[in-house]
Amino acid sequence: MGIKSLLASLLLISATYAQLSGRVGPTTPLSSKQSTICNVLDYGGSIGSADIGPAISSAFTNCVLKHSGSTLYVPAGNYNMQTWVTLNGGSKWAFRLDGLITRAAPTGGNMIAVQNANDFEFYSANSAGGIQGLGPRLIRIVTSNNWSIHDLILVDSPEFHLVIQQGSNGEVYNMAIRGANLGGSDGVDVWGSNYWIHDVEVTNRDECVTVKSPANNILIERIWCNQSGGSAIGSLSDGTAIQDIVYRNVYTNGGNQAFMIKSNLGSGYVRNVLFQNFISRGTAYGLDINQYWSSQSPGSGAGVQLSNITFQNWDGNVVDGVQRPPVQLICADGAPCFDITLNNVNMWSQTDKAVVKCESAYGTGLSCLKSGSSHTSYAIVTQSATKPAGYTTPTTMSGDLASGFATNAAIPTPTIPTSFFPGLPQISPLAKNL
The missing domain is CATH 2.60.120 (Jelly Rolls)
Known part of the structure; x- marks a missing residue:
């Protein structure tokens, strides 16, 4: 291995393990x-x-x-x-x-x-x-x-493809998951400690790669949600405990959302989370925090506390940005979000018209976010949005599907791709190529 390749490998390993609490995968x-x-x-x-x-x-x-x-x-x-x-x-x-x-x-x-x-x-x-x-x-x-x-x-x-329940130090990679256009067909659901999930393609109409509670030190990257419900954290309710999570290099083609944090009242916390390098195209919702998610029964608490959440380098569009905003941050009145940061987030609408929405949310980088340290609740604010100066039409991938798979026909067995995010190769080669 040449010195440049060695340095590149060391940098990749360093960047990866900085998000985890230790090594992952088998010990032998x-x-x-x-x-x-x-x-x-x-x-x-x-x-x-x-x-x-x-x-x-x-x-x-x-x-x-x-x-x-x-x-x-x-x-x-x-x-x-x-x-x-x-x-x-x-x-x-x-x-x-x-x-x-x-x-x-x-x-x-x-x-x-x-x-x-x-x-x-x-x-x-x-x-x-x-x-x-x-x-x-x-x-x-x-x-x-x-x-x-x-x-x-x-x-x-239609009742979950891969579920990772508790445990620790696991790695998931080089996976192709195909479900029907049906709710409940989750791709990967994970909760536990110190997990690395990368190079995964999901087609379905529910969760793509989603973190549940309790969870800590999870790195999720190079994910291709290809006509999927989209990735998420949640749904969250009472006693939520999630921290130190990184999603990066996530590509979403169609489906429900680019990303969603979802709850309905409840208690506990989600903190120290980074969402970096997201590309999405033709989703219903874009960047979506909804702590009054009506598809979930209300928890007994005043709300799950969200804090120190950063969204960095996002490019994407939604189908109709007035009907469903490209960015909405709807936080619990009983537990307002704070330290929410949007940095270089360029989300727009295919109709060329959009609004943004905030409720009980504090931070920087979006016009409807409030500043200050009091973190008192406030009613929903809806503002007209203008096209971000940095917005460009999202890139595509050659294997993008035009639609999901019907529930009344056989789903073809796919092959595992060798790239899961535009311009990036998979991190580990396919086993058949070793």
Whole structure:
């Protein structure tokens, strides 16, 4: 490696880890998890199987748990699955999914749940393995530490594609997620500590990559919300505890919003958050804080306190900036937002007319924001907006979809792209290219 490449790599690592509280991912290399290969074909499974679930469960129980440093392996091919599996425990192991698993039962719940794992890697070596859900939740990783999931394709779950529930030190990357044009089809939902999520494409009509509570030290970057509901923090209610979050290099093509912080009353806090380098085009909403979000039942508190929130380097447009503002900051009257900063935010409307809205919000960079330290509540202020001097028509990506996928037709299985933000390559190469 040349000195320039080395310096560039060190700068990237430094910039990444500055947002995290420590290292992420497995603590041992993938090569150390290949001493025993637990092939599902040796545990009752077969290519073309009507139900690969029992073979996955058997390979895990009778092989992975008995051999540290092992890999549970589903070879390339097509498999149906009727029995959902929960893989509980295990340390220093991997799940290699090179085949395509298709749901073949009406059962709800999680098709594959991984619980209490440590030093764990879930991946596809050919960057083509995945799950065709046709209905239920696909993958849930629960209270696990020091892990990664990458190079997988998740298709058609109207009840969450990937859920990361608590735990710590995880990395998610090189993922393609495709759901229907349907609410509840979340792409990635994450809560926990010290997570790095990058190079992910999501198509659906709900959450793209969204942080839930409680959460701290999470870095999310190079995200492509391609006809998606858009990324968010929330929805938030009582006892919210979210801090030290960074979203950067997020590209949104169509859908609900460029980004939203959403709650309805409640209590707790969201603080120390940076939203940097956002590009969006043709979304319904743009930069949207809504602490009276009507789709959520009200919490019992006066409001979630938002503070030290920065939006930097935004370029984008909404469909109709009068009907739905390109920027609105609607904060809770019982817990006004403060230290809200907009820096080089150039959001506009495809109709060439727009308004901006603020309520109980304090900070700089938007005309309707109030200044001062009293932070008392104030009624909603709606102001006519002019096109920002720095606004330019948002760039596009070659794989941009013109619309989402209908609920009454099969969703095609995509390939994993090699770029997730205009002009930037993926951070880690696809596994098939290693």
